[in-house]
Amino acid sequence: MSQAKEKTIEDGIIKRVSGPVVSAAGLDAKMNDMVYVGDEGLMGEVIRIKDELTTIQVYEETSGVSPGEPVENTGEPLSVDLGPGMLNSIYDGVQRPLAVLEGQLGAFLDRGVDAPGIDLEKIWEFKPIVKKGDEVKAGDIIGTVQETESIEHKIMVPPNFEGGKVKRIEKGKYTVVDEVCELDSGEKITMRQKWPVRSPRPTKEKHTPTIPLVTGQRILDGLFPIAKGGTAAIPGPFGSGKTVTQHQLAKWSDADIIVYVGCGERGNEMTEVIEVFPELEDPKSGKALMSRTCLIANTSNMPVAARESCVYTGVTIAEYYRDMGYDVAVMADSTSRWAEAMREISSRLEEMPGEEGYPAYLSARLSAFYERAGLFTNLNETQGSISIVGAVSPPGGDFSEPVTQNTLRIVKTFWALDASLAERRHFPAINWNESYSLYRNQLDPWLCENVESDWPDVRQWAVRTLAEEAKLQEIVQLVGKDALPEDQQLTLEVARYLREGFLQQNAYHDVDTYSEPGKTYLTFKAIKTFNDEAFKALSGGASIEQIQTVEAVPRLNRIGTAKDHTKFISQLEKEIADQLKELY
Amino acid sequence: MKEYQTINEVSGPLVFAEIDEPIGYGEMVEIELSGKGMRRGQVLESTDKFVAIQVFEGTTGIDKKCSVRFLGETLKMPVTGDLLGRVLDGSGQPIDGGPEIVPEDRRDIVGTAINPYAREYPREFIQTGISSIDGMNTLVRGQKLPLFSGAGLPHNEIALQIARQATVPEENEEGDSSEFAVVFAAMGITAEEANEFMDDFERTGALERSVVFLNLADDPAVERTITPRLALTTAEYLAFDLNYHVLVILTDMTNYCEALREIGAAREEVPGRRGYPGYMYTDLSMLYERAGRIEGVEGSITQIPILTMPGDDDTHPIPDLTGYITEGQIYVDRELHSKGVEPPINVLPSLSRLMSEGIGEGLTRNDHGDVSDQLYAGYAEGRDLRSLVNIVGREALSERDNTYLDFADRFEKEFIQQGYKTGRTIVDTLSVGWNLLSMLPKTELNRIDESYIEKYYEETPEGSKVEG
Numbered sequence A: 001m002s003q004a005k006e007k008t009i010e011d012g013i014i015k016r017v018s019g020p021v022v023s024a025a026g027l028d029a030k031m032n033d034m035v036y037v038g039d040e041g042l043m044g045e046v047i048r049i050k051d052e053l054t055t056i057q058v059y060e061e062t063s064g065v066s067p068g069e070p071v072e073n074t075g076e077p078l079s080v081d082l083g084p085g086m087l088n089s090i091y092d093g094v095q096r097p098l099a100v101l102e103g104q105l106g107a108f109l110d111r112g113v114d115a116p117g118i119d120l121e122k123i124w125e126f127k128p129i130v131k132k133g134d135e136v137k138a139g140d141i142i143g144t145v146q147e148t149e150s151i152e153h154k155i156m157v158p159p160n161f162e163g164g165k166v167k168r169i170e171k172g173k174y175t176v177v178d179e180v181c182e183l184d185s186g187e188k189i190t191m192r193q194k195w196p197v198r199s200p201r202p203t204k205e206k207h208t209p210t211i212p213l214v215t216g217q218r219i220l221d222g223l224f225p226i227a228k229g230g231t232a233a234i235p236g237p238f239g240s241g242k243t244v245t246q247h248q249l250a251k252w253s254d255a256d257i258i259v260y261v262g263c264g265e266r267g268n269e270m271t272e273v274i275e276v277f278p279e280l281e282d283p284k285s286g287k288a289l290m291s292r293t294c295l296i297a298n299t300s301n302m303p304v305a306a307r308e309s310c311v312y313t314g315v316t317i318a319e320y321y322r323d324m325g326y327d328v329a330v331m332a333d334s335t336s337r338w339a340e341a342m343r344e345i346s347s348r349l350e351e352m353p354g355e356e357g358y359p360a361y362l363s364a365r366l367s368a369f370y371e372r373a374g375l376f377t378n379l380n381e382t383q384g385s386i387s388i389v390g391a392v393s394p395p396g397g398d399f400s401e402p403v404t405q406n407t408l409r410i411v412k413t414f415w416a417l418d419a420s421l422a423e424r425r426h427f428p429a430i431n432w433n434e435s436y437s438l439y440r441n442q443l444d445p446w447l448c449e450n451v452e453s454d455w456p457d458v459r460q461w462a463v464r465t466l467a468e469e470a471k472l473q474e475i476v477q478l479v480g481k482d483a484l485p486e487d488q489q490l491t492l493e494v495a496r497y498l499r500e501g502f503l504q505q506n507a508y509h510d511v512d513t514y515s516e517p518g519k520t521y522l523t524f525k526a527i528k529t530f531n532d533e534a535f536k537a538l539s540g541g542a543s544i545e546q547i548q549t550v551e552a553v554p555r556l557n558r559i560g561t562a563k564d565h566t567k568f569i570s571q572l573e574k575e576i577a578d579q580l581k582e583l584y
Numbered sequence B: 001m002k003e004y005q006t007i008n009e010v011s012g013p014l015v016f017a018e019i020d021e022p023i024g025y026g027e028m029v030e031i032e033l034s035g036k037g038m039r040r041g042q043v044l045e046s047t048d049k050f051v052a053i054q055v056f057e058g059t060t061g062i063d064k065k066c067s068v069r070f071l072g073e074t075l076k077m078p079v080t081g082d083l084l085g086r087v088l089d090g091s092g093q094p095i096d097g098g099p100e101i102v103p104e105d106r107r108d109i110v111g112t113a114i115n116p117y118a119r120e121y122p123r124e125f126i127q128t129g130i131s132s133i134d135g136m137n138t139l140v141r142g143q144k145l146p147l148f149s150g151a152g153l154p155h156n157e158i159a160l161q162i163a164r165q166a167t168v169p170e171e172n173e174e175g176d177s178s179e180f181a182v183v184f185a186a187m188g189i190t191a192e193e194a195n196e197f198m199d200d201f202e203r204t205g206a207l208e209r210s211v212v213f214l215n216l217a218d219d220p221a222v223e224r225t226i227t228p229r230l231a232l233t234t235a236e237y238l239a240f241d242l243n244y245h246v247l248v249i250l251t252d253m254t255n256y257c258e259a260l261r262e263i264g265a266a267r268e269e270v271p272g273r274r275g276y277p278g279y280m281y282t283d284l285s286m287l288y289e290r291a292g293r294i295e296g297v298e299g300s301i302t303q304i305p306i307l308t309m310p311g312d313d314d315t316h317p318i319p320d321l322t323g324y325i326t327e328g329q330i331y332v333d334r335e336l337h338s339k340g341v342e343p344p345i346n347v348l349p350s351l352s353r354l355m356s357e358g359i360g361e362g363l364t365r366n367d368h369g370d371v372s373d374q375l376y377a378g379y380a381e382g383r384d385l386r387s388l389v390n391i392v393g394r395e396a397l398s399e400r401d402n403t404y405l406d407f408a409d410r411f412e413k414e415f416i417q418q419g420y421k422t423g424r425t426i427v428d429t430l431s432v433g434w435n436l437l438s439m440l441p442k443t444e445l446n447r448i449d450e451s452y453i454e455k456y457y458e459e460t461p462e463g464s465k466v467e468g
């Protein structure tokens, strides 16, 4: 964020300070204008105007700020700097680069400091793709810059430009503030755009997504897939696996760009990303993962107003890369902290509280945020997408609370985390009976074509078996397993392998952590082979005890960690079939 | 420094006063009780006409005639290495009769956030000597790991056992230059409980390398909101300026939160869940997030907050919000306690989120993660069967099920049970684990890499060889 303090409109005077909320008199301001508060110039935003008083949420600690100090207006809404240099960076909630701040301030974040969101001095190699005389309009790509080893940054005509004929454009070395192109309309294009975070960037058209965001997580890709351009919520009590799942998606999903928003969560979790991602390779490109990642961190102990803005900062950056034609995935961990920040500010404004103290506009804000996801045709005719995965942290793990409920009304994929699964270290602790994906049908054609034609059938078989198990378990709780008929006991046995060999996936195991779709399919198939052969054996006269002691079967649970899974699976299937045939 | 005699309202822990000059938000205030001493407080809301003041030592005896002085700065903690060995009250005044404290620096107690970019991810294994922690929920240096307990449970014994036994095995061999220190902050605990800690600190000589802050049950409640901040400011100085490895014990966080609620109610704020303030999450995180490591700095802050869950209910806002901030939690369990298991730690809901990075080859042992996973799975399965066995009886269960029932029993009696005086090395802990796992057929050990089974599985398991 760099709001140069050039334009002063009319300074105001602070009248009241209450935590992150400050009121000032005499300020000539518009709603959502960025302001500088107090002698130290703390960054803030206008959130209410009433009579003489302007109310401001302040993005920094307000200790020591007192009535009588000035408030200076920039006259512009809260905006981000967009341009090359955002990837491989970590920002706070208002796009201050944390690496730069460390250099200026040391290990602790002090206040009243400002630094531009992108490096204004760094030199980039600009390559034009249009030439003098070409007609360009808003959104058009005029050139490229190699931003990181994996991402080519497209330089675009800002969406609010008129466009015109290219008057001058030249290949060469530029900083983001240098002019790289001039149009006959008189408009001058640099590699830096400014965009207000609360306004979505314009596109041409929104489409129904049909391609999955492949996550490399068996339960997600196999049972509850999300589309590129889709939305998902992942609610769960503390310690159930929201963050690990989102880290897994950030690491292994096949998006081009990842924007990871740590909203009101732990400092160490952001540090983990900074330390671990540079060492990991993108399974697709083999390039370092960090080179496609942008991090936004407003940790739980950072000022609460900046928590309210950090999700917008994140999604605006995502939209900018979408405009270039990339598939972007946004992880927001946790949207509950964002909602709570809204609640805190709202209560300091003494607004009329809605459900559980949340403001009445909670639901509207949530849907407006998730609406920024989608598969789009951009102004420049490229296609790009934004997928949003939002963690939700319900108090007491109770999904009936307002944030979870309002989110579920909007998103189309629901990954329900379950404390009792986490307790027994069944990870990912996603409850397969409660979760759902409304994208299944629209993604099936792609899966059939690109993975295996009977993918939907195999999945359906697994879904049925797991549902059957849930029903049978209720009976077992009353009478014990041995009281069931043998075929039902066998169904339980098969379901156990689905749970242990397919649904469980260890994020910390070098091999198991990522399962490409082909492997996910084969794992399904291997368990189905056991199912089919075992039922044949049962009807051929073998007993359930005999089937349970077949030596090869437990190895189904080792498919995930097997180094050469194709060989492992084909051998295993053969052995299982052979050994079962011996029983009858 | 201007004095006012303009108090126009006293309400619960709050005092409202008119002013005619600007007062900073969060500024310190002194209120003079006509000849009967002085109270300290802090500005909670500042306008150009009046201020709201939160009084730490309680408002009893304050009237409209009292004079109010604004000190022009926020609350500071005087810090120095000489604090080690000292006992202070809940607002940081020495109560041990020792010499006056000459500060090296005075630090703002609110603290500022550590830049995530400057943090170092915690990875150093701390051996607490307690199997249920070391083996199943490993603690690492720089972690915040609370004890979730209940009234009347032995959380203090566990905290003390950790403080006594904690070592970093690697360093014993290499000889570390940084020393270990304890910062202990009591908030509203009984004098008896406080003595339990003090006696243990004195007996083991730990007091010399400790700083103790005591706000006891009969001390002012509002003071509890500053005690942990004073303690953590001290801890930060010891860790990041003087390079100590600091273990901070905060007890009882429940009392701290009650004090927050009291202030919120007095301010007539819109309450959040169960009457606790809506900002309690943020408030607690500003304490807990002060744990950690900083790149390039030798010292560290490890936090063990203790909280007693009202009604043993972990969905209560205090444990709930804590669990959402800390890096795991250790559950002290009433049922295990009544069975006589010492320490009565229920590993199933317990968690250490920093475990995976702190264990394994070169840190503890390569089979550690797998063993822990398998013990979890086995114990969870065995415990599930207990309820079934009550209905259908053991005979109706399969041989496999019966084995798991026995496994769960032995797990509690041999792995968890060890007493408060015994310390086990990590190797001891893992061999108790393998001894139990060897009750199960090898094919059941599907969470363990085959090479480890080869190496550690006991073909003819005898009883556990390690003392329990």
Ligand SMILES: Nc1ncnc2c1ncn2[C@@H]1O[C@H](COP(=O)(O)OP(=O)(O)OP(=O)(O)O)[C@@H](O)[C@H]1O
Pocket: A236, A237, A238, A239, A240, A241, A242, A243, A244, A245, A265, A393, A422, A427, A428, A429, A505, A506, A507, A508, B323, B324, B325, B351, B352, B353, B354, B356
């Ligand atoms: N797929 C997985 N594989 C292995 N372990 C996992 C997996 N998912 C979760 N875990 C374990 O669960 C722990 C808690 O997960 P995580 O930190 O993601 O929880 P959370 O839901 O984000 O909690 P909070 O709301 O408190 O942030 C992790 O530290 C890890 O030990």
Ligand SMILES: [Mg+2]
Pocket: A242, A243, A244, A265, A333
């Ligand atoms: Mg999390």
